[in-house]
Amino acid sequence: xxxxxxxxxxxxxxxxxxxxxxxxxxxxxxxxxxxxxxxxxxxxxxxxxxxxxxxxxxxxxxxxxxxxxxxxxxxxxxxxxxxxxxxxxxxxxxxxxxxxxxxxxxxxxxxxxxxxxxxxxxxxxxxxxxxxxxxxxxxxxxxxxxxxxxxxxxxxxxxxxxxxxxxxxxxxxxxxxxxxxxxxxxxxxxxxxxxxxxxxxxxxxxxxxxxxxxxxxxxxxxxxxxxxxxxxxxxxxxxxxxxxxxxxxxxxxx
Amino acid sequence: xxxxxxxxxxxxxxxxxxxxxxxxxxxxxxxxxxxxxxxxxxxxxxxxxxxxxxxxxxxxxxxxxxxxxxxxxxxxxxxxxxxxxxxxxxxxxxxxxxxxxxxxxxxxxxxxxxxxxxxxxxxxxxxxxxxxxxxxxxxxxxxxxxxxxxxxxxxxxxxxxxxxxxxxxxxxxxxxxxxxxxxxxxxxxxxxxxxxxxxxxxxxxxxxxxxxxxxxxxxxxxxxxxxxxxxxxxxxxxxxxxxxxxxxxxxxxxxxxxxxxxxxxxxxxxxxxxxxxxxxxxxxxxxxxxxxxxxxxxxxxxxxxxxx
Numbered sequence: 001x002x003x004x005x006x007x008x009x010x011x012x013x014x015x016x017x018x019x020x021x022x023x024x025x026x027x028x029x030x031x032x033x034x035x036x037x038x039x040x041x042x043x044x045x046x047x048x049x050x051x052x053x054x055x056x057x058x059x060x061x062x063x064x065x066x067x068x069x070x071x072x073x074x075x076x077x078x079x080x081x082x083x084x085x086x087x088x089x090x091x092x093x094x095x096x097x098x099x100x101x102x103x104x105x106x107x108x109x110x111x112x113x114x115x116x117x118x119x120x121x122x123x124x125x126x127x128x129x130x131x132x133x134x135x136x137x138x139x140x141x142x143x144x145x146x147x148x149x150x151x152x153x154x155x156x157x158x159x160x161x162x163x164x165x166x167x168x169x170x171x172x173x174x175x176x177x178x179x180x181x182x183x184x185x186x187x188x189x190x191x192x193x194x195x196x197x198x199x200x201x202x203x204x205x206x207x208x209x210x211x212x213x214x215x216x217x218x219x220x221x222x223x224x225x226x227x228x229x230x231x232x233x234x235x236x237x238x239x240x241x242x243x244x245x246x247x248x249x250x251x252x253x254x
Numbered sequence: 255x256x257x258x259x260x261x262x263x264x265x266x267x268x269x270x271x272x273x274x275x276x277x278x279x280x281x282x283x284x285x286x287x288x289x290x291x292x293x294x295x296x297x298x299x300x301x302x303x304x305x306x307x308x309x310x311x312x313x314x315x316x317x318x319x320x321x322x323x324x325x326x327x328x329x330x331x332x333x334x335x336x337x338x339x340x341x342x343x344x345x346x347x348x349x350x351x352x353x354x355x356x357x358x359x360x361x362x363x364x365x366x367x368x369x370x371x372x373x374x375x376x377x378x379x380x381x382x383x384x385x386x387x388x389x390x391x392x393x394x395x396x397x398x399x400x401x402x403x404x405x406x407x408x409x410x411x412x413x414x415x416x417x418x419x420x421x422x423x424x425x426x427x428x429x430x431x432x433x434x435x436x437x438x439x440x441x442x443x444x445x446x447x448x449x450x451x452x453x454x455x456x457x458x459x460x461x462x463x464x465x466x467x468x469x470x471x472x473x474x475x476x477x478x479x480x481x482x483x484x485x486x487x488x489x490x491x492x493x494x495x496x497x498x499x500x501x502x503x504x505x506x507x508x509x510x511x512x513x514x515x516x517x518x519x520x521x522x523x524x525x526x527x528x529x530x531x532x533x534x535x536x537x538x539x540x541x542x543x544x545x546x547x548x549x550x551x552x553x554x555x556x557x558x559x560x561x562x
Contacts, residue, residue: 003352007338007345014340081334085397088304088330088407091353253308254267 004099012107026057034122047125052217054119059205061111066147068168071155075164093251132211139204146235152242185219200235257282257436263312274459285437287450295459304330329398339383368396388419444546476544478518483510483538
């Protein structure tokens, strides 16, 4: 497990495209969002708008890591014959999987922290309580798990490396755009607002925004018991579906 | 007890029968080469022995155990370059040591020893993307040389290597002989198979002949092989040559033809004269001893394009 963790995290940290799309790209949008889209806003709310932008871009970093980097890593290992090699060795697929997920969580956390830090340097401010921070970390974990679940499904069923990565990037960008991660929830049409509540990544994003910058920036109260339960259940279902697909199909003997 | 025992093994993909009742026994410490053309089923057989694929029917045993229960004994090197190009050589081996459950200190010791054995100590901290094809193949072979591994399964390890890298790699394999390591080499290169103590020739999912390399050559009845380089290659030239060749089989090569005859000395002047008569100049004529590829060709009429 630690062997897979070490190998995967080194691979994440040494690939320029991964670093660009998961860390540099969200940071770029934090910079653009912080300095370009706050011109007409009252000065007292600007730090919180910047805070909401930093949260959204941290969420986007987690989405890219789970939905594009993880399937890319799985597809790469399969394409170059490493999975065949591993199948011939006395290794439990679940331990390999846990190693990959831990590497993803470590790398995602690093990306999210860097994005938030840049946001903070750019003037983002948050109104939070200690419990709110812990709850937010919980929601960030749910986002990572849901993204990893989608990523494992993509990595299992899309055989080619570029196909898996591009599908993941596409999935992250499109779903972030239509579910209120990249655009304010209030600006979405009715149908997409409903989707934003079902899609666990956007509802978790709204929950974090609600906890750290206030309801106005979340657009609705995503912390109702029903909504939070739905977010947790769908996140876990996506993650479990990904786990089952990976362990059954990627390690299946022909 | 046999290191590898395969009984009546079949493998089907839909209606396509890739292995057709293969029987194979390899003793402990033996160097066995399985030689055949692309699509003959040799990679499928190797991957079933390595527990990567499952058979449709039949039995495989590794030291008397099912392959999936004997994984710790097997070092399988698939055809593809499976090492991570963005990790260093040492990091790659440390990864495999970790997977095999070695503690960090023990892994360090074993990996340093392996790197020295494969001649990559000086390049250990270079990224694999900076390695040559031969260096990468040697690194990957090292993943099958960890202690406890008793059976080495190498699937076409020298394909794509330049002659020098190929020699170095085969030298590494030669060093393992006599160390109780059983080696199963999958190849389509006759010269590689010649190194083995026993060779099996596989075609259409069946082992069609099996023996020591020299005995296989002797049993084929081939005496002399004339390697001819010609200015032109055509059906007409091949037809002329086939009259001099055993069973009228002529093998087309990159630069000419290989003709199988009983007495090369007697045939060569005749061949040159006949080729001259149809306007085909011979640029080089050499007599050689038959190779395992020639034996395979005689048995199957295959391997490279046949001209009749």
